[in-house]
Amino acid sequence: MIEIEHLTKSFSGEMVVNDVSMTINDGEIVVVVGTSGSGKTTLLRMVNRLIEPDSGRVLIDGLDTREGPAYVLRRQIGYAIQGHGLFPHRSVGQNIATVPQLLGWDKARTAARVDELMNLFGLDPATYRDRLPSALSGGQQQRVGVARALAAAPKVLLMDEPFGALDPIIRAKAQADLRAIQRQLGTTIVLVTHDMNEAIALGDRIAVMDEGHLLQYAKPDEIVVQPATAFVGELLGSGERPFRLLSFRHVRDFVEPGAASGAPIADTTTLRDALEEALWTGRDAVPVATPSGEIIGRVTMATVVKQAARHI
Amino acid sequence: MRIGLIVRIVVLVLLVAFLASPQSFAFVFQPLTKNGQPAIYTQNSLLNLTLSHMAIVAMATLAASIVAVGLAIVVTRPSGMEFLPLSRMLSNTGQTFPPVAVLALAVPILGFGTAPTLVALFLYGLLPIFENALTGLTTIPPDIEESARGAGMNERQRLWQIELPLALPLILAGIRLSVAISIGTATIGSTVAASTLGEAIIAGLINSNLAFVAQGGLVVGVLAILTYDALRALERSIATQTGAGRTS
Numbered sequence: 001m002i003e004i005e006h007l008t009k010s011f012s013g014e015m016v017v018n019d020v021s022m023t024i025n026d027g028e029i030v031v032v033v034g035t036s037g038s039g040k041t042t043l044l045r046m047v048n049r050l051i052e053p054d055s056g057r058v059l060i061d062g063l064d065t066r067e068g069p070a071y072v073l074r075r076q077i078g079y080a081i082q083g084h085g086l087f088p089h090r091s092v093g094q095n096i097a098t099v100p101q102l103l104g105w106d107k108a109r110t111a112a113r114v115d116e117l118m119n120l121f122g123l124d125p126a127t128y129r130d131r132l133p134s135a136l137s138g139g140q141q142q143r144v145g146v147a148r149a150l151a152a153a154p155k156v157l158l159m160d161e162p163f164g165a166l167d168p169i170i171r172a173k174a175q176a177d178l179r180a181i182q183r184q185l186g187t188t189i190v191l192v193t194h195d196m197n198e199a200i201a202l203g204d205r206i207a208v209m210d211e212g213h214l215l216q217y218a219k220p221d222e223i224v225v226q227p228a229t230a231f232v233g234e235l236l237g238s239g240e241r242p243f244r245l246l247s248f249r250h251v252r253d254f255v256e257p258g259a260a261s262g263a264p265i266a267d268t269t270t271l272r273d274a275l276e277e278a279l280w281t282g283r284d285a286v287p288v289a290t291p292s293g294e295i296i297g298r299v300t301m302a303t304v305v306k307q308a309a310r311h312i
Numbered sequence: 313m314r315i316g317l318i319v320r321i322v323v324l325v326l327l328v329a330f331l332a333s334p335q336s337f338a339f340v341f342q343p344l345t346k347n348g349q350p351a352i353y354t355q356n357s358l359l360n361l362t363l364s365h366m367a368i369v370a371m372a373t374l375a376a377s378i379v380a381v382g383l384a385i386v387v388t389r390p391s392g393m394e395f396l397p398l399s400r401m402l403s404n405t406g407q408t409f410p411p412v413a414v415l416a417l418a419v420p421i422l423g424f425g426t427a428p429t430l431v432a433l434f435l436y437g438l439l440p441i442f443e444n445a446l447t448g449l450t451t452i453p454p455d456i457e458e459s460a461r462g463a464g465m466n467e468r469q470r471l472w473q474i475e476l477p478l479a480l481p482l483i484l485a486g487i488r489l490s491v492a493i494s495i496g497t498a499t500i501g502s503t504v505a506a507s508t509l510g511e512a513i514i515a516g517l518i519n520s521n522l523a524f525v526a527q528g529g530l531v532v533g534v535l536a537i538l539t540y541d542a543l544r545a546l547e548r549s550i551a552t553q554t555g556a557g558r559t560s
Contacts, residue, residue, distance in 0.1 A: 048462065050458075050461060050462060069466075071461075071464045071465065071466045072464065073464075074461070074462055074463065074464035075463070075464030076464075079459065079462030079463065081455055081458055081459060081462070082455070083455045084455070084459075085453075085455035085456050085458055085459030085460075085462075086456075086459070087456060087459075087460070087473075087474060088456070088478070089477045089478060089553075098463045098465075099463050099464060102463065102464050102465060102469070145459075148459075148463070158462075
């Protein structure tokens with residue numbers, strides 16, 4: 001658990017982070033979202049003491065991070081940044097092995113860990129281990145950057161706009177991969193982004209920051225339905241709100257008995273995708289199937305549209 | 313590239329052959345002599361002069377490299393930042409000071425011979441190496457610096473594992489420049505009795521023997537060009553290996 005208590009930081013008289021407190025539970029993905037200059041990156045960098053706060057403190061599993069040298073703390077915390085920051089003179093394998101080497105792991109253990117991570121991130125060790133980062137594609141470099149951050153199996157991973165340099169298609173894939181790997185490893189992730197779509201796609205909880213203040217810290221659907229301030233609403237983009245809401249809900253919860261024509265959709269589909277499918281194929285109702293292919297009923301457009309309305 | 317390499321090899325072979333047996337090339341320099349002057353300088357063997365010349369350059373450059381890179385490291389650390397302007401000024405002064413003046417000032421203190429020449433070449437060689445090392449160490453891409461810090465490297469680990477390797481191609485470029493300048497400048501060392509190829513040139517000037525001047529000058533010129541090219545090839549291969557590709 002990460003407890004951020006009253007963190008404050010100013011640079012040359014200007015408040016960049018203003019009395020921010022928040023708690024991040026183990027295994028959670030928390031996305032800090034805000035415009036540039038909102039203080040989100042400064043907040044993140046105070047967690048691993050790349051920036052020392054003026055006041056306030058950070059506890060990780062109850063331990064004050066101010067104890068001991070900063071570089072020792074940083075070896076316990078994964079850190080991945082935009083543009084990946086891979087060391088250009090070191091091979092992919094050496095890059096991933098950075099923190100294990102700093103921690104003094106023996107060669108065999110380090111090598112095994114490097115191969116394990118490369119497999120996890122879909123990079124064949126035999127092919128890529130000895131290549132230099134410059135011989136990799138942007139998407140591969142980004143994966144190596146995250147693999148390096150996870151090399152010493154940190155409980156906490158900090159990410160600063162990790163997907164910012166990727167094009168939209170690779171970005172969506174990278175987000176899905178991160179989500180899957182996080183579920184597998186149980187790592188606690190704090191991720192900073194300016195992109196509300198990314199926040200909604202990845203976050204278990206979203207923290208919205210503006211001008212150094214934490215405006216709202218809540219689950220994605222709550223943020224969409226009840227933005228704490230007008231600014232949060234603006235970040236969400238008012239035109240898309242009903243569709244965002246639909247994307248949190250799944251067809252399986254709204255199945256009703258009855259038949260419908262045409263190709264079925266899976267019960268794990270979001271209502272947003274179900275609506276899209278129905279509109280595109282001109283149907284009022286769509287049959288719903290389980291993953292094994294058994295039809296369990298249908299979902300009607302009337303039901304879906306009702307869910308798009310603000311309820312709370 | 314291929315043709316260039318062949319030309320360089322031919323030039324190198326000619327140089328070695330000339331130094332091994334200068335008399336065999338007497339016919340080349342004969343037309344430059346007057347009144348039955350000797351065509352080849354024989355007071356000292358040209359081979360020995362060349363070896364001594366290069367040894368002086370190597371020593372001066374080694375010392376300049378160590379001091380210049382060390383200085384660049386010190387002034388790019390947070391604790392040494394305030395000395396940056398001062399060290400810049402000092403190394404700039406070293407460059408603007410004519411080597412002849414350094415010799416003139418150094419002789420009363422160090423006497424005649426190799427020592428004042430070493431001092432002059434050392435001072436003269438500092439600036440290119442220092443400036444390049446400074447550029448290399450201060451232009452590490454911020455995201456690389458940031459991830460080195462974020463991974464938990466302390467200051468010394470960042471210097472040895474990240475900053476110096478990435479600055480290396482630029483540092484080598486500075487050394488290459490400094491060596492090329494020093495090979496030419498070392499000739500004036502012979503005015504204070506250092507054993508360099510300048511000896512043949514000076515003897516030629518005193519005796520109005522153009523052949524001596526030409527052979528001294530040619531050997532120095534060829535040495536400078538070949539050394540420069542060899543160092544550049546070394547630099548390129550290191551830059552490719554490190555994937556840094558940051559040569560000047």
